[in-house]
Amino acid sequence: MSTDYKPQSAVAKWIDKRLPLITLFNGHLMQYPTPKNLNYWWTFGGILTFCLVTQIITGLVLAMHYIADADLAFSSVEHIMRDVNYGWFLRYIHANGASMFFIAVYIHMARSLFYGSYKEPRELIWIIGVFIFLLMIATAFMGYVLPWGQMSFWGATVITNLFSAIPVFGESITNWLWGGYSVGSPLLTRFFTLHYLLPFLIFGLVILHVWALHVPGNNNPEGIDVVQGSQDTVPFHPHYVVKDVFALLVFMIIFAGFVFFTPNLLGHTDNYIQANPLQTPEHIVPEWYFLPFYAILRAIPDKLGGVIMMVSAIAILAFLPWLDTSKVRSAKYRPLFRQFYWIFLANFLLLGYLGAQPAEGIYVIISRIATIYYFVHFIIILPVLGFVEKTKPLPKSISEPVLNDKERAAKAATAPA
Ligand code: HEM
Structure with missing residues (x-):
């Protein structure tokens, strides 16, 4: 992204001359021209970034106390809940954080579907998003296995058994995944390793996702192209930083509501019973x-x-x-x-x-x-x-539906910012 930004301090100048990171961040997080009509459905990308970072940080600390062994996993989680300082807090943030992450991603995807954000020229942003979604599913599924409760064990059993449906090689593949002839410690260790790794891959894909977004720029509720450098756009900072932070605070209040008042509402009670391969729960639900x-x-x-x-x-x-x-x-015109x-x-x-x-x-x-x-x-x-x-006739500029005056709107669209 072209930017006229010049670092001010001597240190910043020194760094930027050798590695233009400051200019890069300035261009993408501050000056980035953003359509001025984005509504609150566009704040979920930022909220998702917060969710990802929160999951990684809380997950890292949980991993310091967790033991990935079928005999010890369940009690190591109880140890986190009872003995580790604020362990309960970390675990509840991480477990409810997964749910909040999915609430946010479903809203983010529903927004993209409604406003046609997946259409030309933003196909790749969407496709990278689909890969992120797939990785999120894999990560969440493997994470749920780690506490080694009844649902963890039986969920893992049902899903890994699906591989046995593959013709000819199915059974060999399943045994290879299990590292044995049933769900047990080898699978748990594998899931822990991958559950640790995948969020970093997601992080890498998010960078590509936003990079791909910053090439054509954001879509907007009208779904029409904005005129770059006109009054159609405003710099990302402070306009959308403020809006995103406000939305994030509201999101965090709801998140905190779950963590502090109903931390087990979204989980299954059976997962507080240690995994027992000899007893199948009545209903296995993910x-x-x-x-x-x-x-x-x-x-x-x-x-x-x-x-x-x-x-x-x-x-x-x-x-x-x-x-x-x-x-x-945009569905507004369809x-x-x-x-x-x-x-x-x-x-x-x-x-x-x-x-x-x-x-x-x-x-x-x-x-x-x-x-x-x-x-x-x-x-x-x-x-x-x-x-x-x-379809309904499209407005000439994103200002038209707001100003409700075609002439003023046309002027606003072409006037320099
Ligand atoms: C970790 C998960 C994700 C993160 C952190 C993330 C982040 C972002 C951010 C920061 C934006 C720009 C702001 C916004 O439009 O809200 C964005 C836009 C977008 N995202 Fe995501 N995203 C994630 C997952 C997904 C998924 C799963 C999909 C779809 C399958 C998706 C599709 C899109 C599309 C199409 C846009 C363009 C929006 C527009 O300009 O209208 N994203 N994303």
């Missing part, structure tokens, strides 16, 4: 944020088919920029798409509800219908809508 995908997995009567559909449900997101054939980005958007969201929530129910009777039937609809949305509705929908 954490709430996996429930829609779990429902898709169980909707298919065949194990391999279920795995393929579950993986496809996420993989299909990567093709979204090409499946959605409409040239208009009346038909807007209705299907809400139906899609309701269907996704329904899948989440179904994932928490026992896989029998009417629940399975509805899960099948909801699974089919999930894919129909991407494969049929979105491609067709682009051709048949009559």
Whole structure:
């Protein structure tokens, strides 16, 4: 990013001449021209960055006290909760932090879907996001196994057993993953290693994500291109720093509410019982944020088919920029798409509800219908809508809907900042 910034102090000048880090940060975090009409749904990228950093810091300290061994893991977590200074606090932040992270990422993705942020020229920002989402799922799943409670153990058993559905090599692959013939210490050590590693990979992808974002610049609620260097944009600092910090504070209050008042609300009570390979819990349910995908997995009567559909449900997101054939980005100007958007969201929530129910009777039937609809949305509705929908006329500039005066808005769009 081009910037006219010059470091002031002698030290800053000395460093910047050799490694222009200060100029880089100034360009990307301070001067970065940002559309002036971003609403609060755009604050979740910053909130997600906070979540990632919080998980890494609390995770690092937890790892100093945790023991990745099937005989000791459960009691090492109890030790953290009871003996380590503020251990309970760290653990509750980390466990609830995972949920908060997923709340934020689902909102962030829903925002991108509504305003068409995945469309040209932002396809790669979105695709990197899909990879981040995949890594987040893997990290959270492996993290949940670490306390070695009943849900940890049985969740790990159900999910790692899915690999046995792979034709011919399935069983060998599963045994190789387990490092033995059942879920036990070798798998736990592997999960701990990967659970430690993946957040740093996510961190690297987030840098690419934001880098890719800063090439075309932000999308905005109108979904139209802004005129760079005009009155359409404002510097990121202080305008959006202040807005992001305010949103983050509200988010932190809700986060603190969970940590201090209902720290176990989002977890499962069975995970306070040590893993017992001889006793299967009545219902094996994953954490709430996996429930829609779990429902898709169980909707298919065949194990391999279920795995393929579950993986496809996420993989299909990567093709979204090409499946959605409409040239208009924002749902504000797409009346038909807007209705299907809400139906899609309701269907996704329904899948989440179904994932928490026992896989029998009417629940399975509805899960099948909801699974089919999930894919129909991407494969049929979105491609067709682009051709048949009559979109509303787009404003000339992002100022027009605010100023409500076309002439003034046109002037604002072209006037230098
Ligand atoms: C650790 C997780 C993530 C972090 C830290 C992160 C961070 C950010 C940040 C800071 C922005 C700019 C501000 C904003 O638009 O809110 C952004 C934009 C964006 N993100 Fe993410 N993101 C994450 C995950 C994802 C995921 C999972 C997706 C989609 C699958 C995604 C898709 C997008 C898109 C399309 C934009 C462009 C927004 C626009 O200009 O309208 N992100 N992200």
